[in-house]
Amino acid sequence: MTSTLDTPSRMDLRWKPRDLWCALAGAVSLALVVWAASTVALPVTSDLGLVAALPFPFWAGVLILNAAFFVALRGDTEGPASRPVMIWLVAVLVLVLFGTAAFVTDVPRGEVAFRHLGIANALSGMQQIDPNIDAYFNWPGFFALLATVLGATGLDPVTLALWAPVLNVSLWLVAIAVLTGYLTRDPRRRWLVLWLFCLGNWQDQDYLSPQAFGFFLYLVVLAMVLGPLAAKPATFHGFRPAGLGQWWRERTPAEPRTGFRLAALVVTLLLIPVITASHQLTPFMLLLVITVLTLSGRVWPGRLPLIAGLVLVLWLLYPASTYLAGHPLLENSGLQIAAEANVVDRVNGTAGHLLVVQLRVGLTVLLWALAALGAVLEWRKRRLDLRIVLLAATPLLLFPAQAYGGEMLIRVSLFALPFVALLASSVLLPGDGSVRPSARAVGALVLTCFLLAVLTVTGRFGNAQYDVFTRSEIDAVAAAEQLAPPGSSVISAAHPTPWRSQSYLEHRYRTMDDLCREDLSPQTCGPIVYNYARHNPGGAHLIFMRSTEASVVLQGDNSPGEFTELEEWISMQNGVQLAFSNTDARVYRVAP
């Protein structure tokens, strides 16, 4: 009952010519994408991001890949193409969508991955946890893992961060493949869910982070809950207490082997504390989803939500108590605050950036609309699995609970995405699994998914003008951190800045837009930054980079000229010297 239903495709080892052609087409598309991406010149100058810089062969590769996948998915009357071919095509899609930046540059995108490397580096140096440093040291699980892996493997941290998106999405897909196996018997739909998940995953949460790790373990727990720990609900006797009690008691385990259920419970009980120790948000999402599934009568161990809740409360009361003392859980809660932080504050900037934001919203709305339609279609066919709807909708409940730095909506859409993709797949493949899609339907699917791929690449790499760093910028940040004496300040104009990966605890890191509350005009911000730098006993090093200027301009926080004026104003003050410069950055030393 709870094995991952049937094999996703034929296990027949004899490959048909069509399978070989599809595999070859996958290889061709990968070659095209890698070559095309490697020709992109940095820095990216368009406010549309990488999409404007990728040459035509990249898109030809994406189109060929979608065509190959859907020809393979169509397969023949026995089902889709052989499993190795389908896995290969999904692997190519992962490389195409999530490895693109790594084909463009050897520097990881964004600031946060660098910071996370710095935390792991700091932990390795301290060899213990000081929760007073910051929030990360109150949820240190992922960083402890990272410190151990980096120490033992000798891997280059930057290379690991560069390829982390490919690694993380691959892990997620293994988990999604298993859990969708418990939710649908249709092998074509199961492959399509993986495809749609990749195409809808513009959220960019797969970098080297506790979120990516937590999401993987979250999916594994769901696989346990939907599989060996699932329950068959009893006949519903109404909402009266006696009827509800009878309904609850009469549910039966879906997995008949007691040993398997016990083993799955032990695995789950290991994963829950690890998730809780590794990430702030994921345990809440997990608790919510497990509770809703349990209340629907679809989970056999009825006390699982209590255990997950207890672990979470204990973690908050003890290891994370230092952070929570100054940061109450519901500090930024409420629908209005969440809406302002997650939507209103993000719809700003240049015309190109606004278009990217709108396309991200459009892609999400499109997938949710397809999912809603899919749910209706399944319900009308009397085969709607309530669990899928609950898993897709429940993350929304967390939206008003915390603004989460304006990222809650992104996280909510990520947590819902596997199940949104599953519901949407029933619109795109309306048959019952035995029906082979027509050639015309395959053509429509290819075009639809190509469009989704364009939207995802646009949304995902839409900030490339400022989150894809040049080698010169990396050199400038390294120079600033090297020149700055311990205890002094390192001040960048704005986020993202690729810093703190080597000296997380050695300096005070600030940005000018934080110090000046996003008003970077020289009259206002200049004196604030200058006085802050002068009053630090160790002085300060100020970093002005092309990417940080692009960041504030693109997001509408400042006009292009103001940034240059601010730099000129600061550079003319007493005790300010140019310490390093190259084509994309300048570093100034401010004497105390």
Next chain:
Amino acid sequence: MSAMTLAKRPTIILGLAAVVLALLTLVGLPTPLQTVAAVAVLILLPGRALAQLTPVTDLALGTLLVLALGLATLTAVSTAMFYLAVWSWQACVISMGVITILACIARARQEAAS
């Protein structure tokens, strides 16, 4: 006959591989080999040893459990060592090697009993 005598060959190989790779990782290997050996001894072998204690027959679920159990156990061990202020990556390698061997012994007992 002892449980180890009755254990199946893959379990014995798994336990021996954990010992050998842990030693090699601690001694140090050239970079790509060190990476492979460390990933195996820290994540894949413990994950496999723990996953085979469960009666999973499905390949996809088995693969998922190897990865999840390996990563989760290493996270738990590393985090605990940091909180106890006894962390070093070498100590983690030894701990994960010991966990792998203990899981192999438990598996050997299962195999002997069946």
